[in-house]
Amino acid sequence: MIVAEAKPLEEILDSLKGMSKVLVAGCGGCVAVCLAGGEKEVGIMASALRMKRELAGEPLVTVEETLTRQCDPEYVKELGKKLDGVDCILSMACGVGVQFLAEHYPDMWVVPALNTKFAGATIEHGLWEERCGLCGECVLAQTGGVCPVIRCAKSLLNGPCGGSQNGKCEVKPNACAWQLIYDRMKSLGRLEQLVEVAEAKDWSKSRDGGPRQVVREDVKIDG
Amino acid sequence: MDFNPKIVAFCCYYCAYSAADLAGSLRLQYPPTVRMIEQPCSGKVDIRLLLEAFEDGADGVYVAGCLEGDCHFLKGNIRAKKRVNAAKKILDKIGIGGERLEMFNLSGSMGPRFAEIATEMTNRILELGPSPLRQARQAEGENREEEASK
């Protein structure tokens, strides 16, 4: 899932300066799962903002609405019914949701309530960790299901570096990704696979040259 | 100013709520400032509920759960405590003040302790005065009256 966390309240208040009616828009997707922008978090955020603004002598009216997802047009459309008299949308989705709302409501000022962090997983309730750097060409088959791009601090494709010590990375206190790769390959009897040298990765498939697209003619409805 | 605090107590059915009952049977006196809301477990309480109690005009709020290790749902009271602590931080940031919110632990047989907590919290809120939100609303109301009489 996309993992995000709330921005500091001061920053959000700052971006809502001068606004008197705000639609606090939640998202029922990833950010609800990582407890950052679902229905409950929308309620907490809206209540906190209302109280803070009332105390400042500038009362704020909030409309609360949590969409199934903010990254699909059919759900984003639903928000249109809620925009009466609204000055601004505070999106509690990831950066994708914020942009999608802005695109669909060109006359509306849209600001983010969250900082979008990474594509990751729930390690335990209340702890999320990055797992994928969205590189566009997955190498997990070569590395035993451990991503060297995001879990190795240097994104080495032929690791480890010389700094791997007792299973720990020299850059960060977490496990060395290449130790994890080695251990897993060893336990699965696939060590010989690591002898193969990985060639330079084609980074043009990653964050390079503007937004990437996935096109599937077979599932398109129009055209 | 005559200040009659409004205090909301979210009470777990298994402990604080029964303790309140017991306090009643024992004819113990405690301040009438406390409005109790029965919860199936203190762990039912979430941050939104706590904030909205203040928004709806409470001067103080507390959550009363079972003694640690004695929760009927194992960890509800531990979770409630974490949420209370998180809500305290939000209240500090907003300007309401985290000290207006507290977590207490007691068992169903602690009637006298129930009365003591109600008194303790009432005294704390009396000392702190009305919630800043209540003060702001009062000032706003007075302003409006003044404008209208002009």
Ligand code: SF4
């Ligand atoms: S190799 Fe690329 S696609 Fe695969 S997990 Fe790592 S970053 Fe993600």
Ligand code: SF4
């Ligand atoms: S110690 Fe391991 S994880 Fe850290 S940079 Fe070196 S190879 Fe990567």
